[in-house]
Amino acid sequence: MVEEELARFERYGAVTVVPRSATGLALGDDPALLLRHPVEEFLPEPATIDRLADAYAREGLRVEARTDVGLTVGGDVELLAEVFGSPVRPVRNKYIRESVRYEPVAAGPLRSRPHPELVAEVRAPRAGFELAASATPPLPPSDRHLRLPEDAARLAGADRLHADGIRGDGVRVVMVDTGLYDHPHHRAHGYTTSVVPALAPLDPEADERGHGTAMSALLLAVAPGVELTMVKMAGEAFSFPLAAFQRAVQLAPDVISCSWGTLRAEPHLHLEVADAVRRGITVLFAAGNGSTDRRTAMFQSVATPGALTVGGVHVGPDGGLRASDLASSYRSSVFPGRAVPDLSGPCGMLPNGNYIVFPTQPGCLFDRRNSAYDGTAPDDGWLVSSGTSGATAYAAGVAALAVQQGIGKGRALRTADLAEACLPVTEGRSITGDDCGGVCPNHAVGHGLLTARMLHHG
Template sequence: MPKGTKASATHLLSNLAAFSLSTGSRRAKSVGRAVGLHGSSIDALVHASDVATKLLQGASLEVRSRAARERDGDRRLPSLLANSHAGIVQAVLGDERLRYRVTELEEEVTVTISPRTRGGIRLRDMRGRMQEVALHDAKPDESHLVDAVDFLLSEGMSIVRVGRFGITASGPAQLVQDLLSVSLGIGAARRPVIDRALRLFSIQGQSPEPADLFAAPRESLSIAGSRIHASIDDFTFTPPARPSIADRPPAVGYPVLQDAEVRRALGHDGSLDGHGVKVAIIDSGFFRQHPLFMRRPYDFESVDSGADETGHGTAMAWNILNVAPGCTLRGYRQDDIAGAIERAADDGAKIISCSWGWPDEQSFNLLELSIRSVIEEDGATVLCAAGNGERYWPASHPRVVAVGGVYANPQDGSLEASDFASGFRSDLYGNRNVPDVSGLCGLSPRGVYLPLPVPPGSIADVARHGPAFPEADETEADDGWIYDSGTSSATAQVAGVVALLMQYASAHGKTMTPDRIKSCLQAGAVAVERGRNAFGVPAVGQPNIATGWGLVNVKAALKEIDKL
């Protein structure tokens, strides 16, 4: 660490310590008062949370660096592994990267807290029926929110964020275990399985990546909070969302669609570019310095700092900019997904692109409420990937635009359902079919289709390099390029299309709500009645389970706007 940075961080830590003492103790009456606000309103708490987060970012770097130095020479088995599955323990002990990630989790475990609500509803009991809950009733009761924050602070937890529906807090693993009276273990988010034969077995053929690991109780991801504090309904541990992208290397030798061909296949004639429309992308991070982004002055910034280690976010950002190069694109990291979605809406984004999800429609109540809130209260259109052979949530949520995949043959332009993309009937929401519409997606087994930029040497870049398809993509491990696709890419493409529609509507004095956007996309989609999706469902009729209403088409969707 540079000397100036260390001195600056140390100075900040010193100031924060003095500031903490000046408030009296950790048992301040409210977070608002702790940062000098004279009220305990929810707005004050949200503001206080934002202020605290920004203040602590710099100090956090120094703390982590110091902890890493102190760990040198410490070879004891981390306590989180003591309650972990034998397979996880074996994987962690055999991989230095995983061992380091576990030591990070020992130092900091993140959990979301549901305070008692205004309507007296326990949100956990409403899973699958969250649409029946009024947003006003689902928001925290103000007095319980303040009491919950005060309690967490008094117990030594750090408040990461006070959101619209819950609290995100963090603390050392041992502190969290003591607070909740549970044992935490290491879990691994399930990665997409490329070979369908492997889906027949409970043990997957792929080892976890560091980003897959998280700490949680083995018995349940939710812990009842009423026994811990009267103002808290539940504590919830959220596994990492998985990118909807192929993990295996694609090959440039296969037929692929170049950038201009993508635009033509989507019915985009270049007359619109998305200028004046603010788009948010929630993903793994963003390598803004990629040479592809430097060709022209894109209005593209990463709101949150941090490297894009996987390469997924960088690739998805290009899918948006290739379609809507004039839009205002802002990238938010998915470390706290509900927080990122709310911040994006607060920052004025009217389109939020989410190329990830949880398999088997595993849902999370606070995140579901945040999604509903930005759609219903902020008027933002939220787009979610249906999955690549997985039944993804939140794509199955009725208010989002769920995006599947259509393969446009690079040789003759013919359309068929992608057998790499998901399409299904929801088990969580009645009469809900996924997807609503589709973007462009390659075929099984690897989804090889589109040239995409990634950070040089990122996980995607390294994992896909090599001499020949199907085991590699004939690119170098550090060249910053991969060939790939999936419903991740399809979702980002459709987000770009929505930006074009909103630009056009604004120029013609039309007001576009999320429901109108979805309706225009569906009505203007090109029917696809050939092929089968990843589950073997045939594309028959319009709409169908394989592709929804079909491949989005800019020109036809604009005509639907003219009818409004």
């Protein structure tokens, strides 16, 4: 499987093209500029994106995704090198040992031959990582697992809204993740789903890692009536999160759910996220399971201002709430003054987060890996796990219920819109060392455990 995928991406490459802004302002490697300048100042002149897209198409390349602030262009690697001045080849990440991961790397400087006057920069895209509990030696099974959909709906208080017809109907949600396998669980519950690949070589019928299939089931448990599109960002060994996010924005959804981070910094992603929020899209990102956005770290969480960042809260068998010691909390290194998370969703505890029973693609990477400690078989299409990935999918479902009720009135949802729907969490400590300290809001969980209980417009 990995060998076939490598062969495809040795023939097909992709680059990120950032057009020049009309003001001359460029984000470059300093996303903190978004704290001082509105997104509009980073937009190119009208028709610039069209001119660039048409020019690359005439060169024989494929415009895989395009937004108001950037494009992803793909094609034959030799042609890509001719148009952009340097080959972009896959290189294996030697630091990730538990699975094979490749990253696109440019052999030299990248520049656009067509319309160089319109292009601020060309970059090789960063790879991504999906967030899940790390594999650790097994412990005795937990005395409490959440089952989908009923336990998640009950925990959120969404079951009461469902009974009143608030199920997310008419709300368009895009999940950017590893794919969505046609699982019997999804068919049995009548969910409305589709899959769009971020890049042409990615197979929309498969979820080789299995993460996206699992996360979609949790989101749909909370908001079963949404129209869910999965933008598949990854195969087993390759991932293209920026292109996938751009593709998600193109679909003009109400909500975008992102249970992942990037390998090393991806500055342009922050501009794409900020622009999506400007357009009225509610964007959610996982806080991380140990990762932060420390600039020198390989595993980068995403905390763009305007996006909702989601941490983790464990709900015990007795209903007690405490900060998950698996979930990240931090003060952003990229955006001074930004604290993560804004709010939290359900999450397991260390060492391996065994908490929620998820459907997944039989025999996929997560099915095989988690079977070592979760009590399921390596090819049965089920796994037990959790993390801020699941917390984010859950929170995206709650956000969809809020959108259906008119909360936010057509703009992106803000933390303040959801704060009253959060249950206070005053005990526990995050994996990064923040203690709730007996008060809420706090640094460990933000405003607490998001629910749907207070989501009544007006």
